[in-house]
Amino acid sequence: MVSCLSTGTSRKTVLLTTALIKAESKDGSYRVVRALLDQGSQGSFVTESTVQYLGLDKTPSKQVVIGVGGDKSATAKSSVILTLRSRIDPSVVIKVNAFVLKSVTALLPTTKIAKVEWVDLTDDDLADPEYYRPNKIDVLLGAEVYSQVIQEGIKKNITGSLLAQCTKLGWILSGTLDVDQTINTTRVTVLHSSVEEDDMLKKFWELEAEPPRKKMLTEEENKCVKLFAATTERDSNGRYIVRLPLRNVDPAWAVGETRSIAEKIFKGLEVKFKKNEKLKEEYGKVIKEYLQLNHMTKVPEVDYNNEKAIYLPHHAVVREDKETSKVRVVFDASCKGSKGMSLNDNIHCENVSSSSGTQEGYNTTTYSLAR
Numbered sequence: 431m432v433s434c435l436s437t438g439t440s441r442k443t444v445l446l447t448t449a450l451i452k453a454e455s456k457d458g459s460y461r462v463v464r465a466l467l468d469q470g471s472q473g474s475f476v477t478e479s480t481v482q483y484l485g486l487d488k489t490p491s492k493q494v495v496i497g498v499g500g501d502k503s504a505t506a507k508s509s510v511i512l513t514l515r516s517r518i519d520p521s522v523v524i525k526v527n528a529f530v531l532k533s534v535t536a537l538l539p540t541t542k543i544a545k546v547e548w549v550d551l552t553d554d555d556l557a558d559p560e561y562y563r564p565n566k567i568d569v570l571l572g573a574e575v576y577s578q579v580i581q582e583g584i585k586k587n588i589t590g591s592l593l594a595q596c597t598k599l600g601w602i603l604s605g606t607l608d609v610d611q612t613i614n615t616t617r618v619t620v621l622h623s624s625v626e627e628d629d630m631l632k633k634f635w636e637l638e639a640e641p642p643r644k645k646m647l648t649e650e651e652n653k654c655v656k657l658f659a660a661t662t663e664r665d666s667n668g669r670y671i672v673r674l675p676l677r678n679v680d681p682a683w684a685v686g687e688t689r690s691i692a693e694k695i696f697k698g699l700e701v702k703f704k705k706n707e708k709l710k711e712e713y714g715k716v717i718k719e720y721l722q723l724n725h726m727t728k729v730p731e732v733d734y735n736n737e738k739a740i741y742l743p744h745h746a747v748v749r750e751d752k753e754t755s756k757v758r759v760v761f762d763a764s765c766k767g768s769k770g771m772s773l774n775d776n777i778h779c780e781n782v783s784s785s786s787g788t789q790e791g792y793n794t795t796t797y798s799l800a801r
Contacts, residue, residue, distance in 0.1 A: 449557035454513035456485035463568040471572035557600030686769030692741035712757035
């Protein structure tokens with residue numbers, strides 16, 4: 431894998447071809463992964479975390495990855511068979527043998543870039559609708575796959591600096607673009623990968639002499655890891671969907687009744703709104719934004735009296751020193767229910783994940799009281 435890195439004062443960056451693809455997991459379901467299409471690579475690669483995410487079985491296969499100047503840049507100890515399906519055309523299915531590495535490249539693009547508006551291409555046409563946002567690469571697909579998906583059809587933007595190529599995965603983009611914000615340095619990455627089996631015996635002792643030390647997980651930590659692997663998904667836009675790591679199958683049973691305390695706190699909030707019209711307006715904007723971004727959804731009428739629902743009180747935190755939004759909505763998952771327990775009391779907060787992140791990241795996924 432050849433990587434070329436340069437720095438300078440230019441406010442432009444080079445965009446490499448990426449695509450969101452559906453990958454088949456061990457249970458037969460398909461999950462969205464982000465791939466880099468590299469026709470300069472003789473092999474295909476997948477990250478270890480993606481293999482675990484899909485639950486795939488690995489096959490021992492020691493391979494050396496050749497980098498810049500013929501140097502050995504990495505060693506793959508295993509490989510997997512990936513079954514990939516196009517998001518654009520579900521009839522397109524590709525099987526590829528991919529070598530497993532800890533990582534295949536850095537975040538791409540290396541910095542946020544300005545989104546390009548095409549006259550005759552929409553986000554739905556693109557292989558990677560969020561090509562302009564830096565994000566991790568799960569899979570690197572080499573020349574073998576590139577030749578299978580490429581199709582006739584090339585478009586250029588007005589300046590001619592960006593090229594769109596039609597593929598079975600959607601239109602892929604590459605070329606030079608302006609960065610989204612002023613930065614002092616830019617990085618350019620060019621990839622070329624090859625795999626060879628030479629010198630494997632020579633390197634075997636070096637690789638195996640000091641096996642990595644693995645931290646022994648506690649029973650609670652193991653539950654967290656298994657729960658995360660079994661329930662985490664990615665939507666069609668490549669965003670992760672993570673479920674609450676609950677200690678109890680029925681948290682409402684452990685917490686007890688929560689609606690009355692949520693209503694009481696909300697009525698207190700309405701009193702503040704009557705005294706402060708500006709607060710009411712700003713608070714309403716935040717709630718509407720949550721709805722528009724699908725960070726929260728309206729509870730169906732059939733669930734109004736759902737005994738298994740946990741209601742999260744919410745209140746306003748006002749920061750006058752903020753230049754943008756001065757009002758922040760805070761959901762209180764630490765509020766105790768009728769049984770003296772809170773939702774946070776029933777969430778795993780182990781060392782394998784950030785306890786503060788767990789509490790803050792999951793609060794808005796359960797029922798919250800809104801009018």
